[in-house]
Amino acid sequence: MQIIDTQNKLDEALRDINSNKIIGVDTEFVRTNSFWPKLCTIQISTKSNFYLIDALSNLNNERLWEAFTNKDITKIIHSSRQDIEAIFYISQKVPYPIFDTQLAAMFTGFREAISYSQIVDEIFQIKIDKKLQYSDWSKRPINREMLDYAKDDVKYLIPIFQYLSKQIESQSKAEWFLEEVENVHKKSIELSKKMIQPIDNIGKKISTDRDPLSCAKELRDEIAICYNIPRKDVLSDTKLNEIFKSKMDNIEDLRIFLNDNQVFTNSPHLLSMLHEFLFEISKDKRIKFSKKILSKNQKIILKLLNNVLENNAKKYNICPHIIATQREIRDFITRGNKFPKFTNGWRNSVFGKDAEAILNSN
Template sequence: MSESKFQFINTPSRLEQACIEISRCKVLCVDTEFHRESTYYPEFALLQIYGNSQCWIIDPIEISDLTPVWKIMANPEILKVFHAGRQDVEIVVKESGAMPLPLFDTQVAAALLGYGQQVGFGNLVQRITKQELAKGESFSDWKARPLREKQLEYAADDVIWLMPIYQHLKERLEALGRLSWLEEEQFTLCDPATYDMDEATVFWRVKGSNRLKGRQLAALRSLAAWREQQAQRNNIPRRRMIGDEQLIEIARRDKLTLEAMGRMRGVNTGFVNRHGDTILEVWQAGRDTPEESWPKLPARRHNSRGTDLRLEMLDTLVRLKAEEGEIASTILASKSDLSELASWGYRCKGEPPEVACLHGWRHELVGHDLLRLLRGEICLHLNPDTGMPVITEFSTTPSL
């Protein structure tokens, strides 16, 4: 079955021949298999490509130089299709040094068409094509060689079925005039800066960083940057160096000693012996940072009179617009965005908060009306015939 369903490419000569055929495709469906449980960087184990009714499974363990295929992936004349492609793109960038642009992410596209914000590939295939994909190899060891036939068939399905999914979603986006929405939603995914870990800002990703402030945040910034460097150097997960909870505990301390560090839960003696002195230096350097350069949390808006009621009204409007547009309400506006707007809406003075729902296609679909609702230019009332909320200009008296 393997010869008819896919070509397995595990030698340089076969790769060279395959790339001649791959380069003729205008659209390529792409997926990777990798492991990341015990490393900082993903361990690249397999590359699957589908185009022009052909499937190629390329073995990056047996073939050390994939330059021919990376040149194709960087070709701006060829569209690359991924599903939930963040980590796949990261692998391509790391291995080739180039972004695989232009690209089309079917998970992002599906979210814009009402399939849910993070719909899985198998779920999407079943809903669109009624095909049930095999799940037996989900937790395969993709680094082990030789690969079994079932593994290869499973890997091939991930790109073979990606093509009809892409075609269906693209047609629907075009019919609804939402292709420009997809470009907006993919901005971060297509931005090379997304794949460059900025050590100066990585501390914001530490769970619990929003509980710190001032000098504590400055200490956390230094500690998180040090952890990132060490994790990269040793190619181990951040948590294997030191966990987020312990990093937060160290950062919030006003006084820190090796003895105190050794008594912290989750910090073992070996870690203190190896890195304790360095941790003290990094912690102190962060705390000694001038106050004007301390990190600052976004200003929080305080709940004002009627904030909860305004939030309910805003949420109702978003759900109404989501139903009209056949799109998930959480994609239109997050709860935190609506909370910001509800707080600002007490007096509606000054510029509205910088929230995603007031920009781009979201502003057109719902953001403009959210502001109008807060300013009293429109209102919501129940249609007596359907019992559903409807939007009415405030100057118009609803019919009863």
């Protein structure tokens, strides 16, 4: 694996990268005191080479970002969300198109949230040592052991892509998988828009026709995104619960409650915005602090739906969690969510239409 830490080395590597239709991509980052990950290294595999690009070197990466958004080059990434976030934060570009090997694996019968090392083991019977997974990748120089680890993390991405692509095609799921890839891409675009929105726009596009606690958590996340600080440093779930339970209608009460929170003590404007938002979303509404208890009949329906989900997941050889989550099913039963994700697109074909038939018959 070549370490790319000069402009000449990067330019040479890009000649190889841009000549390929598929590349494997992985990143290492640190995310201790921030919402967004701080990108440290980018590992890339091509048909014949492995590169480790030092993201902390003072390089002009514009042509690299162009490669990551080149529609003629498929980027193979395992569990891509955090890698995309790390790349976007430094480049303002959302990599596309993506082939997410974790997503593809769940589409072809592998278990939920399967790791890269588990896929490599199950497909190729090769064990990968993950002891350096939580190393500090911001430290320099990068030693040989870390370099070998980084290489292993992209070494099998192209072979995995080739294997899973054949599985998806043979199981006639290419259209469904492409639909899901596009859904994931849209979510990445939505998150990127929140990152670059003006601070004064925080909370303005949040749908408030839901449980106020859920709305408040979304506002908390938007603040964390804009200020690039961890969610817990803005407001923990416990703190949010306490605010609603205490019914702090007065901004002075809120100020005293958040007296040890530097995010709000350092910004009276942000405190005022939080107070106005909380007041607006909670008036004339009941706050839900716990999961709604299902009636006897609803519990029967839940059991029926879970049986159908399990059977259909086996029938189509798809991980059930990616079809529908327990929370989505419960919301569907209680009509808290009238149009859940599983009643649209490929999920409707696999499970949604059956779920609606069961609910309507009961």
